[in-house]
Amino acid sequence: MSLASAPPKTEGPALKVVYKSTTKPTWCPGCGDYGVVASVERALSSLQIPTHDVVVVSGIGCSSNLPHFLSSYGFHGLHGRAMPVAEGVKLANHGLHVVVTGGDGDGWGIGLGHALHAMRRNIDLTYVVMDNEIYGLTTGQASPTSTMGQKTKSTPQGVIEEPVNPIALALSAGATYVARGFSGDPKQLSDLIAGGIKHHGFSLIDVFSPCVTYNHLNTFDFFRQRVYKLENAQHDPTDLVKAFAKAQEFGPKIPTGLFYRAEKPTYEDLEPALKEGPLVHQKAGIRGKDKVLDEFV
Amino acid sequence: MKDILLRAGGAAGDGIASVGEVFCRIFTRNGFYVFGHNAYQSVIRGGHVWFQARASPDRIWSQGDGCDILYALDRATVDFHASSLREGGIIVYDPEKFSVPPEAVPSGVKALPVPTLELARKFSPQSILQNAVGMGACAYLAGVPLDTLDGVLADQFRKKKDVLEQNLGAAKLGYEYAQGKSPASNHALPVKGGAAKLLLSGNQAIALGAAAGGLKFLAQYPMTPATSIMHWLADHASAFDILVKQAEDELAAINMAIGASYAGVRAMTATSGGGFSLMVEALGQAGMTETPLVVVEAQRSGPSTGLPTKTEQGDLNMMLGASQGDFPRVILGPGSAQEAFRATVRAFELAEEWQTPVLLATDLYLSEDMHSVDREELPLDYAPSSLFTVPEPTNGSNGYKRYLFTPSGVSPRAIPGQKGLNFVAGSDEHDEAGHLISDVNAGVPMAIEIRRKMMEKRMRKLQGVLATTEPPKLEGPAAAEVTLVGWGSTALPVRDAMGILATKGVPVNYLNVHQPFPLHAESVAKALRAAKRTMLVEQNYTGQLGRLIRAETGIDLPVKLLKYDGEPLYPWEIVGKVLEVTGHVPS
Numbered sequence: 001m002s003l004a005s006a007p008p009k010t011e012g013p014a015l016k017v018v019y020k021s022t023t024k025p026t027w028c029p030g031c032g033d034y035g036v037v038a039s040v041e042r043a044l045s046s047l048q049i050p051t052h053d054v055v056v057v058s059g060i061g062c063s064s065n066l067p068h069f070l071s072s073y074g075f076h077g078l079h080g081r082a083m084p085v086a087e088g089v090k091l092a093n094h095g096l097h098v099v100v101t102g103g104d105g106d107g108w109g110i111g112l113g114h115a116l117h118a119m120r121r122n123i124d125l126t127y128v129v130m131d132n133e134i135y136g137l138t139t140g141q142a143s144p145t146s147t148m149g150q151k152t153k154s155t156p157q158g159v160i161e162e163p164v165n166p167i168a169l170a171l172s173a174g175a176t177y178v179a180r181g182f183s184g185d186p187k188q189l190s191d192l193i194a195g196g197i198k199h200h201g202f203s204l205i206d207v208f209s210p211c212v213t214y215n216h217l218n219t220f221d222f223f224r225q226r227v228y229k230l231e232n233a234q235h236d237p238t239d240l241v242k243a244f245a246k247a248q249e250f251g252p253k254i255p256t257g258l259f260y261r262a263e264k265p266t267y268e269d270l271e272p273a274l275k276e277g278p279l280v281h282q283k284a285g286i287r288g289k290d291k292v293l294d295e296f297v
Numbered sequence: 298m299k300d301i302l303l304r305a306g307g308a309a310g311d312g313i314a315s316v317g318e319v320f321c322r323i324f325t326r327n328g329f330y331v332f333g334h335n336a337y338q339s340v341i342r343g344g345h346v347w348f349q350a351r352a353s354p355d356r357i358w359s360q361g362d363g364c365d366i367l368y369a370l371d372r373a374t375v376d377f378h379a380s381s382l383r384e385g386g387i388i389v390y391d392p393e394k395f396s397v398p399p400e401a402v403p404s405g406v407k408a409l410p411v412p413t414l415e416l417a418r419k420f421s422p423q424s425i426l427q428n429a430v431g432m433g434a435c436a437y438l439a440g441v442p443l444d445t446l447d448g449v450l451a452d453q454f455r456k457k458k459d460v461l462e463q464n465l466g467a468a469k470l471g472y473e474y475a476q477g478k479s480p481a482s483n484h485a486l487p488v489k490g491g492a493a494k495l496l497l498s499g500n501q502a503i504a505l506g507a508a509a510g511g512l513k514f515l516a517q518y519p520m521t522p523a524t525s526i527m528h529w530l531a532d533h534a535s536a537f538d539i540l541v542k543q544a545e546d547e548l549a550a551i552n553m554a555i556g557a558s559y560a561g562v563r564a565m566t567a568t569s570g571g572g573f574s575l576m577v578e579a580l581g582q583a584g585m586t587e588t589p590l591v592v593v594e595a596q597r598s599g600p601s602t603g604l605p606t607k608t609e610q611g612d613l614n615m616m617l618g619a620s621q622g623d624f625p626r627v628i629l630g631p632g633s634a635q636e637a638f639r640a641t642v643r644a645f646e647l648a649e650e651w652q653t654p655v656l657l658a659t660d661l662y663l664s665e666d667m668h669s670v671d672r673e674e675l676p677l678d679y680a681p682s683s684l685f686t687v688p689e690p691t692n693g694s695n696g697y698k699r700y701l702f703t704p705s706g707v708s709p710r711a712i713p714g715q716k717g718l719n720f721v722a723g724s725d726e727h728d729e730a731g732h733l734i735s736d737v738n739a740g741v742p743m744a745i746e747i748r749r750k751m752m753e754k755r756m757r758k759l760q761g762v763l764a765t766t767e768p769p770k771l772e773g774p775a776a777a778e779v780t781l782v783g784w785g786s787t788a789l790p791v792r793d794a795m796g797i798l799a800t801k802g803v804p805v806n807y808l809n810v811h812q813p814f815p816l817h818a819e820s821v822a823k824a825l826r827a828a829k830r831t832m833l834v835e836q837n838y839t840g841q842l843g844r845l846i847r848a849e850t851g852i853d854l855p856v857k858l859l860k861y862d863g864e865p866l867y868p869w870e871i872v873g874k875v876l877e878v879t880g881h882v883p884s
Contacts, residue, residue: 023732026736026737050716051719052713052714052715052716052717052718052719053713053714055560055713057556060724065733065736067721068721068723068732068733071719072719073713073714073719073720073721074720074721074722075556075559075586075721075722076721076722076723076724076725076733077552077555077582077586077724078552078578078579078582078724080548081548081549081552081578081579081582083549083552084516084544084548084549084550084552084553084556085552085553085555085556085559086556087542087549087553087556088514088516088552088553088554088555088556088557088558088559088560088564089556089557089559089560089713090556091514091540091542091553091556091557092513092514092540092556092557092558092560092561092562092564093560093561093562093712093713093714095714096560096713096714113545113546113549114545114548114549117545117549271540272534272535273534273535273538273539273540273541274540276538279513279514279538279540279557279562280513280560280561280562280712280714282513282538283538284511284512284513284562284563284681285508285509285511285537285679285680285681286505286508286509286537286677287536287537288536289677289678292505292677293495293672293675293677296495296496296497296501297325297326297493297495297496
């Protein structure tokens, strides 16, 4: 394992907006999630977004503790329910940048339904999934992305279900920015996350974020030996069919980078109640009080 | 009390609910009080459905007992309802569709054949106008002027001029036909009552109360009998700038509402027991993160899918215990449409003031049936004001603590977007600043202390709620032979029963527990100890409010009237039980 628990070295201009929290991460030494939180910090800082204009929403799991390790606003909710909380936050105040973080169990297991519906709404959220292909916090059971045949505490004879394919799911569900990162490449990852935050619409960044304690199959070395970058492979991210084809590659070669991007109206663009600006800044109560009751005569 | 009861029955798809609404409105417009009971099934076509409209110059609260004019669209309606007809009752039917043999007609009742189809065919080959003829005939029999009916129809068809003309013509023929064949009902009301009344369902009252109370965000998943809250608010969303989100399921609905509330707007979700079961985990999340939230729980007959279109008050136990652990919650159980309106406004105030979930409990009977109210009973001049009291610090962070320990248990609440007040709301246990104490600090001495204090801080809110909310009201005479005890919509038939019992010389009063939790135990105990006799009236099998009262006061309510067949309570059932327990009639 080469990834240290320290965040990656910073490059470029000094970070003006500090997203580092005084709370230290509680993940195992060497956990892939260190690289992810560093990349989220770096992405937000590079975009110069004030910390009070960002809400990071998570569910439950090792990776879902992430909001505590940033200095923005945060909501650390229930297992699998981060997405609807984030949708509520965004619809109440679409001036905020809302980032959803969590793991593969949280997002592709118990919360899968919410994730797909949020994607088809093209609501302007950035969803960062720390995919370690295992349940870590509950000490090592199979996850929805565990490999066929993989032995875990809950599958001592090996997994006999096909893993979900997050990239293909997101493409079919209508997400308009679909990317895969690797915790071992924080530069690419932070660029992908920054791109997702800038993107007007639903963005998914599924991240290989190895669990060094419970998953001895999908290790940093496993991914290092297989990943290649789509940006170096002449992939056209505006082509949905090619994106689907790339999403099927999961063998000796595994693509990372931006699979797909499209410009479409977001849910907030189409929602009439938001035409006058964020809900939170609008007046509440009944206007035209005298007339309202006439319909009941 | 003078009243008249019109009942229409047929199959789903016959337009019974529309006829029923017209029956209600022809009275409210002329200034009468009305109650409209819609008895329907979980089918779109077929089966048996019926609607009862009861009208009176005096305040009435329930569907009442019996029936005076029965508009029967099929033979089944005659078979099921003829025995409900009071002396002088009239069955209106079309002999072209079916016959009514003399043995099907109770004594003191007459069957009046009206050729609804034949008269309707003068305007349209389709049968759709038969109800206009039928309504015309029934309006005449009920003593309602034709122009009143015309006015109601004109509003109903205001967007379809040609259809309106046909309906007016058909209604007139029906009216005149009945006029030529029969005197009006002996229960017919005078032409004019008081000022025109408003007619609305309990759900419309709740939706209106929510809008008036400052609702900006509703997330809901359809479920009978809560669905029409979403319908009304969606219909008025543009007018009031309310965002209505139909969620993918109830889990999403409540979590969206929590997210919106956390971000600073008044938010609500509404469902029935099955959906509320799915919301339970998130209810605790609202309690733990101290996020204001209003949840409407419109109960229907359980358990499980139960009777989706029938009423019950069987979810009180669930609401009391919903979600793991202890956290403060408020349960309101309003008794009527006007009370539901006010309770909804109050629910938003309580949720925001105490930063905790408030459950507004209703049931199918209150939510979907039609109620008449005076305009003044729906005050819309309430001005929602935000209770956010945290100013942004002038330089950097001021060490803001979202979950500061306070005597009231309520901590200063900031919302995202406010500079220098950043915090994380956590469903894990946390310290005053919001840092979780559930992982590396769990069980260490300082965290043990924080946990204890944080539990006590949250739970202290209940004392504040108790001190600032109204204790249950004792309705009716102070000196009573029986003190009835109930909550929610039970007030409706109870109030009518109290009126009937007063005329029989049996004074009863009613302890209306409009806020089951936190229960004002001292007030309840005082009222019960002062009672000559008590009688618990509830629409569930186990007497759930009775159990709560015993738990909170130690007082048992051994005499019970419990109903769990899906039908609403009728005044006569309460009257009968009271006469029995007071020894006025043998048991």
